Amino acid sequence: MIQIQNVTDFSLKYTLESGQSFRWNRIDNAYYGVVEGRIFKISQEGTTLCVESSASEDENQLVPFLRHYLDLARDVPKLLAEVNTDAYMHRAIERLWGMRILNQEFWETVASFILSQNNNVARIRGIIRRLSERFGEPLMLAEYADYSFPNPDVLATATEAELLACGTGYRANYLRNAAQAVVSGELPLTSVKQMSYLEAKAVLMRRDGIGEKVADCICLFSLGHLAALPIDVWIKRIFETLYLRRRATHREIRQFAHSYFGDGVGYAQQYLFHYVHECSNWADAEHLSLIELE
DNA sequence: TTCCAGGAGAGAG
C-alpha cells in the first residue's frame, strides 16, 4: 500500500462521483476502479490518499501517474476563486469543495462519451461494464475482479450484435466506427492530444456520433482543456434560468460563460453540473425559482 | 403508459 501525503483541497468522493468517469465503484470507504489497464483501490483520510494497484509498480511510477489522473498538481483554490463570481457558484464551490477534473485515458473517454448521448449515468456505467467484461482483459486486486477497457482494435472488429448485447443501442455503430477510425489512423489519438482545444474538438466532431457536447466532454475530461464547456440539458437550463434569464442558443451560452467565468469555465461547469445533481431539489433553492421561459 | 437520461444527425423551413 502506497500513501500520497499532503493532498489538500481535494475530494476523492466528488471527483470520482461527479459523472466524468463511469468506472469507479465505492465499497465501504474505498473506491475501486480501472485506469489504463490496472485496478486501483483508493481511499482518502484527510489529506492522505491510500492507494493499492493491481500492477506491480513502485511509488515513483504510481504517484506521478495518479497525481496527473486526479489533477492534484493544479492550483484549484486559485482557479475556484476566479470562478466564484456569484452566490450560486459560491454555494456549489462550498458544497463540492475539492472536486477536480480528471485527466482520463483518451480512447476510453472518447468511447464512453459516445455512449453517453441521450443516456443516463447508471445505464452508461452498465454498458461500459459489459463492454469491458466482454472485450477487455480480466484484472484482479486481492478479491476484487474487474476488466480493462477494450482497446480500439478489439471494438473495431466487434459485430453490431455483440455491441448491442452490451446495451449500446443505436450508438453501437458510432462506437465501432470511432474504433475503426483509430485503427486506420483516421483518428490519430496521439496527435490529437497535442492539438489546441479548438483543433482537437474539430477533429473529434468529424466522427459520426460526436457532436459539440460530447467533443467538449472529451476535451475537458481527458485532454485538460479547461476552456471546454459541455452544454447538456441541465447546463443549458442553469444558464437560461439563473444567468441569462431567457431562452438562449448554445452559442449565446458559450459566449456568456466564457466572458463570465474566464478560462476556468470547464471547472465552473463541473461544479454547477454536479451541484444540481447532488441537490436534486435545486429548483427549491430560494434564489433559483424556476423562471417561466417563453 | 409516458417520460427522461451528461445528444446527434437528417430533413425542412
Next chain:
DNA sequence: CTCTCTCATGGA
C-alpha cells in the same frame, strides 16, 4: 441559421 423528429434502452 433554427426547429423538429427519430434513434435503443431501462428505470421511474
